[in-house]
Amino acid sequence: MASSCKSDNQAVAAGSIMHSKMIATIALALSAWLALAAPSAWADDSLKHIIDQKTLTVGVALNPPWILKKADGKFAGYDVDLTSALASDLGVDLKLVEVPWNDLKARLLKGDFDMIAAGYASTPERAREVVFSDQTGAADIRMVATIASLGKKPGKAVAAPGYKIAVLSNSTDEAAAKEAFPKATILSFDNTSDVFAAVIGGEAQAMVATSPTPQMAARLYDAKLTMVGGPLLRTPEAFAMRPDDIRLIQYVNNWIDARTADGTITGVRRYWFGSFKWMSRFDTSVKPEPAKQ
Secondary structure, three states, rough: HHHHHHHHHHHHHHHHHHHHHHHHHHHHHHHHHHHHHHHHHHHHHHHHHHHOOOOOEEOOEOOOOOOOEEOOOOEOHHHHHHHHHHHHHHHOEEEEEEOHHHHHHHHHOOOOOOOOOOOOOOOOHHHOOEEEOOEEEEEEEEEEEHHHOOOOOOHHHHHHOOEEEEOOOOOHHHHHHHHOOOOOEEEOOOOHHHHHHHHHHOOOOOEEEEEOOHHHHHHHHOOOEEEEEEOOOEEOOEEEOOOOOOHHHHHHHHHHHHHHHHHHHHHHHHHHOOOOOOHOOOOOOOOOOOOOO
């Protein structure tokens, strides 16, 4: 009798499990059907808003060669070319909003622009608050130093306590410099121009920055600066968007896939990173203003 009751209980338990699995399967199928059948009003309007307003608004911060400003005040650079092509494919105008580097994330989350495009590295820390697109490129973080500060033993010089290294504040460059040179004095600045000015003006002995910025500096001031060592870190670049803007995120990722496949992004990257021919379009002979730390 006990054996019979046990068998009955096992049958009931098995039936209960099968019933639960069936309900779960039906629920998953129903939710998938609802997602497909849902009216557009149920989805976020991030992409629709851009199309209706006929404007893609992008937050930028000066960071050559991703974002530069010409003498006439207009922007140029790798990310300018990419977002211009993105806006063109959307059939809208491109509006670039310049803000300090450290304000980019806060201003995006506030809603002041639709996305960030400024050589913005995709990191796990930043991804806690923003959503990154598919990768648009990757670059090495490297050091360029004043020749006078290196002496006969560059490796020993840069590792010495108090060696002054300029970096962009709250950037992957800053993190890489602190990791690689724990005894150095790290001087943080709000934009890349000030980082560059600190080295040229003698406030810092070297700078750690994302390529090709160090190579550009060494080329412009070859009698004063030289590259030191190899890459400290390699970082992925991407556009950053608000987590709730699902439709915009999907479109941007699809756009990156399509324009990577047809060679558009590769061509733009080759122009800005493959050589420095573009530098002739800009006034690079002007001495930088004193850095503001």
